[in-house]
Amino acid sequence: MSEDRLRRTLAAGELLFEQGQQGNAAFVIESGVIEIFSERDETRQVIARLGSNDIFGEMALLGDAIRTASACAVEPTQLLVVTHEHLNERLLGADPMTRHLLRTVVLRCREMLAWMRTNAATQAMPQRTAVRTAAGDVDDADRDLAFRRLRTEQELEVALERREFQLYFQPIVRLSDRKVAGFEALIRWFKPGHGMVPPGEFIPVAEASPLINRIGLWILETAFDSLVEMDAVVSDKREPLFLTVNLSARQLTGSELLPALTRQVRRLEGRDCRIKLEITESLMIGNVVEVQAFIARCRELDVHVVLDDFGTGYCSLSYLHLFEVHTMKLDRSFVRGMAVSDASEKVVRGVTRIAHDLGLKVVVEGVERLEEADQAASLGIDYVQGYFYGRPVPLAEAIKKLKT
Numbered sequence: 001m002s003e004d005r006l007r008r009t010l011a012a013g014e015l016l017f018e019q020g021q022q023g024n025a026a027f028v029i030e031s032g033v034i035e036i037f038s039e040r041d042e043t044r045q046v047i048a049r050l051g052s053n054d055i056f057g058e059m060a061l062l063g064d065a066i067r068t069a070s071a072c073a074v075e076p077t078q079l080l081v082v083t084h085e086h087l088n089e090r091l092l093g094a095d096p097m098t099r100h101l102l103r104t105v106v107l108r109c110r111e112m113l114a115w116m117r118t119n120a121a122t123q124a125m126p127q128r129t130a131v132r133t134a135a136g137d138v139d140d141a142d143r144d145l146a147f148r149r150l151r152t153e154q155e156l157e158v159a160l161e162r163r164e165f166q167l168y169f170q171p172i173v174r175l176s177d178r179k180v181a182g183f184e185a186l187i188r189w190f191k192p193g194h195g196m197v198p199p200g201e202f203i204p205v206a207e208a209s210p211l212i213n214r215i216g217l218w219i220l221e222t223a224f225d226s227l228v229e230m231d232a233v234v235s236d237k238r239e240p241l242f243l244t245v246n247l248s249a250r251q252l253t254g255s256e257l258l259p260a261l262t263r264q265v266r267r268l269e270g271r272d273c274r275i276k277l278e279i280t281e282s283l284m285i286g287n288v289v290e291v292q293a294f295i296a297r298c299r300e301l302d303v304h305v306v307l308d309d310f311g312t313g314y315c316s317l318s319y320l321h322l323f324e325v326h327t328m329k330l331d332r333s334f335v336r337g338m339a340v341s342d343a344s345e346k347v348v349r350g351v352t353r354i355a356h357d358l359g360l361k362v363v364v365e366g367v368e369r370l371e372e373a374d375q376a377a378s379l380g381i382d383y384v385q386g387y388f389y390g391r392p393v394p395l396a397e398a399i400k401k402l403k404t
Contacts, residue, residue: 006081010073019070023060025083029053032077038069049074061087152205155191160214165189167222168392171401172363172385174239175377180402182242182276183230184385185223186392187215207248216251217260223275224264226395231273233402241402244276244306249283253290258297265301276327278308284323295324306363310351320358328355332366332386338375349379356380 008027010016017023019038027034029052036048036056047069050056059065061084159165169183189197206212227243234241251257261275268274277298284291284307295305304326311331320328330348337344352362367373367386376384390401 008079008081010077010079012073012075014073016071016073016079017057017067019067021067023057023065023067025081026055026058026061027071028055028080028082030078030080033074034077034079035072035074036069037072055082058082149205149208152202153209153211156189156202156206156211156215159189159191160211160218164191165215165218166394167219167226168394169226169243169398170385170392171390171398172242172244172383173373173389174383175373175381178373180389181239181383182244183398184244184246184278184392185219185226186246187219188392207250210250212248212250213254213256216248216254217256219245220257220260220264220275224267226398227273227275228267228271229395230399230402231271233399234273241273242276242304243273244278246278246308247283249287252279252283252287252294258294261298261303262301265303274302274304276304276306278306278329280308281310285319288322291323299324307360320354320360325360327361327363329385330362330364330381332364335364335366335368335372335376335386338379339372345375345379348381352380 007030008016010032016027016034029050031052034050034054034056035046036050037044037046039045048056056071057067060067061082166188168186168188170186171180172182172184173179174181187199187203189199189202191197206215223243223245227241230243231241247257264275279291298305305323306327306329307320307323307325308329309331310328311334328351330351334344334348338348348364355362361382362380363383363385364376364381365385367376367384368388370388372386373384373388393401
């Protein structure tokens, strides 16, 4: 879109549009003053005087409506132009429910305006039918996805009340002695009459809604309960037993997480074990100041923070010094790369060495064969996680694994 279509500059007294013209855009005032007025029988009536950040002419976005008033600059004025294309781009970037609702509102407003221009004086408003557009298949897909997500949100709220969630635990193994050093806590949803719902179907929905804060608090409380039970059966304490919990962006910026974390940490007083909080690389880089403040508070509580999924986002070692994390978790793609490429192995060796120089422990995910674990050990990696050492299991089975 060209610059002249995005912005307009008006001189004092210059007319932007006239009453009776067909409109195709709305405008936002960056600076200056716009007067909105109507004229009838040679009488000019001022409707409004608008200034910086005011928007006007928005009805034109509902279907090239006829302007019902005129707009004129009172002084030199800068305007941002909002077009149909701009509105459609914003709709594409919205979540499915917002996109479907806004499209429905816009389309029905357009239908009503079109009917009023041609039939208002002679006919009653026709019975409303389903919204259809030239892009009907796209709208149908948005509608179906939006309603499916809405149903899932409602079912998640019921599931939380009915205690349908469970935590499963995947072992994290210390390579120096090949013993279980800790677990990653992973939420599972067992829906009555349905069985286990795949995490990929409900976790993104939960994370996109405020419900993730309530679910996150449940995970945190349950994780601490589980860690206390696990710690009670561990006889070999060469290192403190740990349990890692994943955090979402919405939890990190919420006001409830730190108070809840503080309450739970007090329960571990006198125990040689700890909770670790996993924050993804992309989330850290996208919220540097907030994450730094959060990590500082966690250090005060003696809670470790793990840089999760390193290598799936920015993969920039230059960012590491910004965050006082305890552990770096390498994405499983590193394991795949090491198996087929000497260059990938050198990259992992180099990343591990830098992490150790910064005082970080290193975990690698996705280990499915003994050869991969041995290779990770030869590169100096501290811990491994993957199906070779165990799939996520309920608490009772995790405790049984600790006893072996």
